[in-house]
Amino acid sequence: MARNGASLEAAHASVRRLIAEKLKFLVPMTIIFMVGYIGLTALAGFAKDFMGTKVVGSVNLGFTLIAFNYLLSWVLAIVYGRIAADRFDPLAAKAASEITRRG
């Protein structure tokens, strides 16, 4: 049982490392898309004329920022997929093997 306990502890420690690693990336990424999108809705609500500033032809700043938000979401999705595969999955696999080897 002592060996089991030690292995369980090791698995929990690996999970804590995994969570720390996730937070390191997910907190900034969440802030980026929330600020990008909620900021856009706040500008739409409170700075209508600013959003009407022309950028290209008849396309104004508002539509440009909307287009930018589409791109941002897609880029973040790809980046998240990469980071998760490179950094999260190996740590998760380590914790999983520590717990299944137990006993």
Added chain:
Amino acid sequence: MNLTLGIFVVILLITLGITYWAAKRTSTTADFYAADSQLTAAQNGFALAGDWCSAAAFLGFTGLTALYGMDGAFYALGPLVAFCTVLFLIAEPMRNTGKYTLGDIIRSRMQTRTSLLAAIAGTVVVNFAYLMPQMAGAGVLVRLLTGISYDWAVIFVGVSMIVYVAFGGMLATTWVQIVKAVLMLSAGAIILVMILSMVHFNPLTLFADAEQKYGVKYLLPGNYLKNPFDQISLGLGYTLGLAGLPHVMTRFYTVPDAKTARRSVVWVMFLAGAFFAGTTLFGLAAANFVGQDVIRAADRGGNLTLPLLAQYLGGGKGSLGGDLMLGFVAAVAVATILAVVSALTLSTSGAIAHDFYVNWVKGGRVEGRQEVWLARVTAVVIGVLAIALGILAQGVNVAVLVILAICVAASANFPVLILSLFWRRFNTGGVVGGMAVGLASSVILAMIGPAMRGADALWPLVNPTVVSLPLGFLGAVLGTFMWGRDAENEQRFDAFLLQVHTGVASK
């Protein structure tokens, strides 16, 4: 209109064929609720796109853009951004922790009957608030498109959905969603190419023409959402509400592991996101080519904008190409509704049969075969109820319910779900507090707001999420502290975290 009916019958026959095929492969509880968790990332990505794009998205976004300019584009962007929240915080933990329902996660975290009951309440309220306007919308739409009466249209949609779900379970629902997504994306691609060919492949022309025709104000925000806080509510409701919609989140149970769940979100973000971006161009094109007056004359809310645009692009009223395009888009709109109401019925059946009856009443002591039978019967009962509610809703303003569904999802389900997954001290008191406060504040504020009371509103916002969401979180935190420390629950959290992040149960 006969052509519409014809295309529509073809789609119906395909979905019934799918149901027959799926029914033969659906025997266990895992088959019924989660398609035995055997879908690939691409399949689930298409199904998610079919699930998430309701008629409000398919028809509504184009109409809003055509009539109100930039605000329509905001409506279209939100549902894509929402998947960032789901991708980063929800999809993988859902797959790792639950089995068939949202209630499963709360139950495995808290292991109390009270918290399960609160989770069931959240699911059932959100699903019915979402289902009723879909049924009413189906009635109006099918009547407009095919000429059959409202009541028969609702019954027809309801019976189809009952057949898909009761016989084919999640597998049939999934493939109905995939077929719908493929049809929707094809329609979008065809319309986009036709529009672009008319403006010499320069989309900027669409903006310039719209500005010339309707003035500079048309391309500014605030034509539809007058109150600035309503803009922010819309944004918050989308970004956090999607993660609290049980009928979409249960799709993550249909894949084998967290990696596949993750990849399926990336799929849906590109598939649905491209369509949403397209609706903004469709709306501008419709305003330019078809004209706001014609759009308003067909339907004051602009819901027939996309069919009208398709008809125009095909060659106009009376031409074969025009009729064909109109029929195709109209049939996709009906397929859209069928796919969404099926998912809602299945998810509600999970909350009633699996969460409430099997786990709450019987403490999990129900034999597998009996549970499947129960789930099928429950789906039939929910479907019949949905038909009755849809018929009663004729002529009633159901807009408030649409807002309510997403608002409750963001204000009650989301705080409870996210705190369950990430906060050690969160306990049964917090689940009950978050659900109760989130639900009550959403319902009360929506009922006294302009969506329900018009000019007599006691409260200025159509969408109360900007207030009810912080209240929901506050209720969850206060409930947790009032419940007191729960040492056993906090100790169990390590094992729970292990499962959330690796998918391996430590017991």
